[in-house]
């Protein structure tokens with residue numbers, strides 16, 4: 001087929017897509033009105049997951065699961081905006097991986113509040129300046145983000161969803177040739193995680209590696225100084241319009257960060273694969289068997305634990321701990337309810353949500 005004919009067909013399909021999307025949005029608007037009259041929650045991650053799973057099962061064409069997710073998550077984000085525009089706070093600066101994570105779930109059209117600390121994200125959600133907050137909780141190479149875990153215990157907020165972002169670094173520069181590059185900006189940790197690439201391409205050159213506070217600042221500097229380069233996220237490269245010379249330069253392809261979407265007064269309905277996060281303040285943990293007995297309650301009911309993290313109680317000079325516990329299942333599942341009833345006041349459920357990790 002000729003190019004012109006191919007484009008004519010694409011145009012005709014786009015017209016149909018637009019019409020269908022508009023029709024979809026008329027129903028979405030009605031859902032929004034229903035939800036407003038019943039005062040229920042707009043964001044329903046478990047419903048979105050159900051749609052994505054169904055489309056994936058039905059899919060016979062060229063689109064991969066990732067492609068379907070990307071397209072439809074953007075449609076859901078537009079739909080939620082139509083139902084009720086909701087502000088989302090994320091840990092900045094703009095161009096950070098948390099920004100990339102927030103956009104992957106809430107789309108390009110949402111209103112964002114960029115805040116400088118994890119504490120300020122929790123506060124903005126607590127005071128309802130933002131409906132949702134996006135914070136990192138752990139990286140599979142570097143471990144847990146202690147501040148997030150501690151604030152989950154301190155504040156009365158809930159977990160609405162989790163999301164996983166592959167941490168892919170890009171090498172960006174205005175310069176056409178590597179030999180013209182004099183300096184590379186990035187965060188310390190990014191230099192560490194891209195050491196093979198740096199060795200391979202820059203070992204023999206006299207290049208300065210300059211650590212800065214964020215990879216987005218690095219991208220900005222690379223934009224301002226043509227004889228420099230930056231190692232940064234895709235979103236930062238796009239934000240500052242610095243050309244990507246090499247993509248995915250990280251040593252390990254397995255580097256992933258897990259983020260939480262936090263909210264006030266949020267409860268998810270059950271889906272087929274949920275995860276629950278809770279805080280356990282067990283009394284007398286210095287005595288033998290206290291933690292063992294608690295964990296045995298999960299074992300006895302065949303509940304799979306996915307994470308346990310101990311954090312200091314910060315009571316006087318003692319070494320005592322509380323625990324962040326995560327497991328497969330929903331807080332409304334009978335075996336989970338039994339555990340919650342048994343340990344009552346010692347547990348605080350932060351939420352059950354669609355399991356991704």
Ligand SMILES: O=C(O)C(=O)C[C@]1(C(=O)O)C=C[C@@H](O)C=C1
Pocket residue numbers: 028031032042043044045047048051075076079080083
């Ligand atoms: O089904 C709903 O509850 C909707 O609000 C519709 C819709 C969608 O676009 O399909 C939008 C937002 C929700 O997060 C889930 C699904």
